Amino acid sequence: MKVVVIGGTGLIGSKLVNKLREHGHEALPAAPNTGVNTLTGEGLAEVLTGASVVVDVSNSPSWEDSAVLNFFETSTRNLLSYEDAAAVGHHVALSVVGTDRLSESGYFRAKIAQEKLIKESSIPYTIVQATQFFEFLKGLADISMVGDKVHLPPVLFQPMSADDVASAVGRIAVEAPINGTVEIGGPEQFRVDELVRRRLAALKDFREVIADPNARYSGAKLSEKTLIPGNNARLGETRFETWLTQPAAQAQKAA
Numbered sequence: 001m002k003v004v005v006i007g008g009t010g011l012i013g014s015k016l017v018n019k020l021r022e023h024g025h026e027a028l029p030a031a032p033n034t035g036v037n038t039l040t041g042e043g044l045a046e047v048l049t050g051a052s053v054v055v056d057v058s059n060s061p062s063w064e065d066s067a068v069l070n071f072f073e074t075s076t077r078n079l080l081s082y083e084d085a086a087a088v089g090h091h092v093a094l095s096v097v098g099t100d101r102l103s104e105s106g107y108f109r110a111k112i113a114q115e116k117l118i119k120e121s122s123i124p125y126t127i128v129q130a131t132q133f134f135e136f137l138k139g140l141a142d143i144s145m146v147g148d149k150v151h152l153p154p155v156l157f158q159p160m161s162a163d164d165v166a167s168a169v170g171r172i173a174v175e176a177p178i179n180g181t182v183e184i185g186g187p188e189q190f191r192v193d194e195l196v197r198r199r200l201a202a203l204k205d206f207r208e209v210i211a212d213p214n215a216r217y218s219g220a221k222l223s224e225k226t227l228i229p230g231n232n233a234r235l236g237e238t239r240f241e242t243w244l245t246q247p248a249a250q251a252q253k254a255a
């Protein structure tokens with residue numbers, strides 16, 4: 001099966017391309033540095049020729065409110081229109097668990113807009129909503145600074161490894177479209193502040209993490225279960241302590 005992976009050079013995309021190829025599929029990474037730009041349409045007609053499935057795991061280079069909205073709206077509109085012309089049979093997009101509950105955040109308003117365009121299009125689709133990646137825990141600290149301290153709400157979350165995200169998206173990409181949403185998550189629940197504190201300790205990053213019920217996540221106020229997937233979520237296998245011992249976590253440490 002020919003599968004085009006938009007954002008196929010990124011964290012999830014590069015893992016996904018490898019996994020699809022291991023399963024015998026023709027997986028093509030598509031990103032600006034492979035000559036495909038979803039904002040301008042450059043290279044899209046060529047790369048989509050003969051494709052059965054398009055998986056969109058791209059992300060906006062800027063998370064500023066209007067830039068990120070423009071990225072997901074323009075790129076999704078372009079993709080869906082070129083997919084229609086190429087008779088692509090399945091559009092798969094990676095989104096985030098709880099997106100519809102996070103509209104106070106500019107980033108999540110952009111993901112809501114992306115999902116809406118997909119749902120309203122004529123292309124059969126599956127939206128995969130994943131929980132936060134373990135690889136994102138340090139980034140979460142970086143976007144949650146107040147002065148020199150990390151402020152995070154002590155609410156529940158259920159993050160997962162990027163490897164497990166890529167495996168799940170790869171399986172879903174070669175299944176039939178469900179014209180709906182599948183949730184995926186990690187095998188364990190934590191408190192956000194607790195796990196970020198553990199991640200920073202493992203990185204020997206000595207920033208203090210404050211449990212602050214009023215702290216926002218990407219601009220949005222969270223309640224106890226905002227970030228938690230429902231009972232039907234497919235769960236990855238990798239536990240946090242196991243992931244910490246893996247090369248991906250160690251490489252982040254070196255970086």
Ligand SMILES: NC(=O)c1ccc[n+]([C@@H]2O[C@H](COP(=O)([O-])OP(=O)(O)OC[C@H]3O[C@@H](n4cnc5c(N)ncnc54)[C@H](OP(=O)(O)O)[C@@H]3O)[C@@H](O)[C@H]2O)c1
Nearest residue numbers: 007009010011012031037038057058059095130132133136
């Ligand atoms: N972080 C989390 O915890 C989390 C949780 C759930 C879901 N997600 C979702 O997962 C998705 C992927 O995240 P990620 O961390 O794997 O992203 P990433 O590593 O930042 O990769 C983004 C990819 O998008 C490509 N891209 C950027 N602009 C493009 C354009 N104009 N045309 C085509 N491709 C373009 C990039 O190519 P270049 O490198 O060449 O620019 C790169 O391949 C996002 O949609 C995000 O919302 C994230």
